[in-house]
Amino acid sequence: MNNCIFCQIVTRKIPSEILYENEHVISILDINPIHFGHALVFPKKHCRDFLDLPEESYKHILQAANIVTKALVKNLNLEGYNLFSNNGSIAGQSVFHFHLHITPRYSDDNIRFVLRLKEYPDGEMKRYGEILRHYINQQSEMK
Ligand code: 5GP
Numbered sequence: 001m002n003n004c005i006f007c008q009i010v011t012r013k014i015p016s017e018i019l020y021e022n023e024h025v026i027s028i029l030d031i032n033p034i035h036f037g038h039a040l041v042f043p044k045k046h047c048r049d050f051l052d053l054p055e056e057s058y059k060h061i062l063q064a065a066n067i068v069t070k071a072l073v074k075n076l077n078l079e080g081y082n083l084f085s086n087n088g089s090i091a092g093q094s095v096f097h098f099h100l101h102i103t104p105r106y107s108d109d110n111i112r113f114v115l116r117l118k119e120y121p122d123g124e125m126k127r128y129g130e131i132l133r134h135y136i137n138q139q140s141e142m143k
């Protein structure tokens, strides 16, 4: 994946401010932060999105996220933090190498996800539950 920005960061072809790395994962400062200290965590091996991640990488990603989040919490006087991941361009993904964002939050930052919340019509929540549970149960039976 030569033209992937994050792969090039891993191989040092593109410079970055590295916070943490090990054999499996790397964490860097986001070049255009929501707040200073906004960090990214991603696997060294190229993966397009969450569903493309190999299962063995889950723990490495969350361990690195934990290490970096602690550093943010202990050093940046933040009042809260968000961990999130955009998957697919419609969801805001602009770099197609899976990554977690970790960003500090402050009470006066006025950042809000603009949500138009829906209510399920009668019976629809149950119907969605049944469709999804059915698929999940089928998948686990196939393992
Ligand atoms: P996405 O939009 O895919 O959820 O997040 C990609 C993030 O990568 C953006 O927040 C963007 O600022 C960051 N980013 C893009 N290119 C670079 C880069 O070359 N270096 C660093 N450090 N961050 C980058």
Ligand code: ZN
Residues within 6 Å of the ligand: 001, 004, 005, 006, 007, 008, 045, 046, 047, 096, 097
């Ligand atoms: Zn990549």
